[in-house]
Amino acid sequence: MSVAKPWTCGRPADFAGSVHRKVLLDAARRRDLKITQVTRSLYALGDGLRGHVFVEHAVDTTTHVARLITESKQLTRLCLKRAGIATPVGRSFISTARDAAWTYANRIGLPVVLKPHKGTAGIGVTSNISTRDHFDAAWGAVPRGRRVIVERFVPGKDHRLLVVGDHMICAAIREPASLVGDGRATIAELIQAKNAERASNPYTGAKKMKLTEDMGFRLQQFGMTDESILESGRTYVLHPVANIGAGGESVDVTEHVHPEFARIAVRACKAVPGMLHGGIDLIAEDISEPPDSQDWAVIETNSVPDIALHHFPTRGVPRDAAGALLDHLFGLA
Structure with a gap:
């Protein structure tokens, strides 16, 4: 396991706005990489021998196939299952099949989670549903027209593990809004x-x-x-869903991740074709303990993960996630 180094921010105000792009550009300057700005969001980084193109914090090593898979929670589940990685039991329903979905929820066992088949930032996700009233309210929160995934609720803390190449480099617990x-x-x-x-x-x-x-x-x-x-x-x-966009907070736990969980994160990233780096969302009660001592599941993968989450945790050590990515891309590690 090779983790990202601690990071120091000079002036936080300088990173306001497009924070992911700005931490990448900051990392490039610290490494004396050449920056070629094409537009505000499109830019190239190079060292004279190699070059990579970015759109905001999406890099050219991430394939279109990887984006399509990770944008579909059902396709992601299939890739993870093929790789032998634990994922919650679940299936998707058309938006008019609410009664059938409730019957299925009872069959797999309450509580359950509802989420849109495609989506980001936790929009339309409701967790720990155990009553019909809550189920109906959660169904209505899914953006109209989207297929709805019903899956078994996995208790535990919500972790984001950032993988680059063959290494898990950062980890954070995401706490719900409170x-x-x-x-x-x-x-x-x-x-x-x-x-x-x-x-x-x-x-x-x-x-x-x-x-x-x-x-x-x-x-x-x-x-x-x-x-x-x-x-x-x-x-x-x-809110039961630990999502930063919904008002949640993050705590760096990079140094506490059990080596086997770090290996699981790398396997989950590699399970998605065309994803050199990615964010792995994993539920576990205690990520410092071995996986076989507890229930756990990978619930999602992200092909364009929030790099700056690790630079600006609410609590804990800021991590140079952007720098670790550039070190890998340009052979600087």
């Missing part, structure tokens, strides 16, 4: 304060926490609204 009460502020006011706090981080600053339909459903289950006041010290989880 609030801590002070006995005075309403939930709406706590969300506003949380967004002000997130704004100082170039990665999370562009991903504001906001109440979704699923969050509203959860509040109703506890007899609350956005005007309710949380008692002092009480932590309330707004």
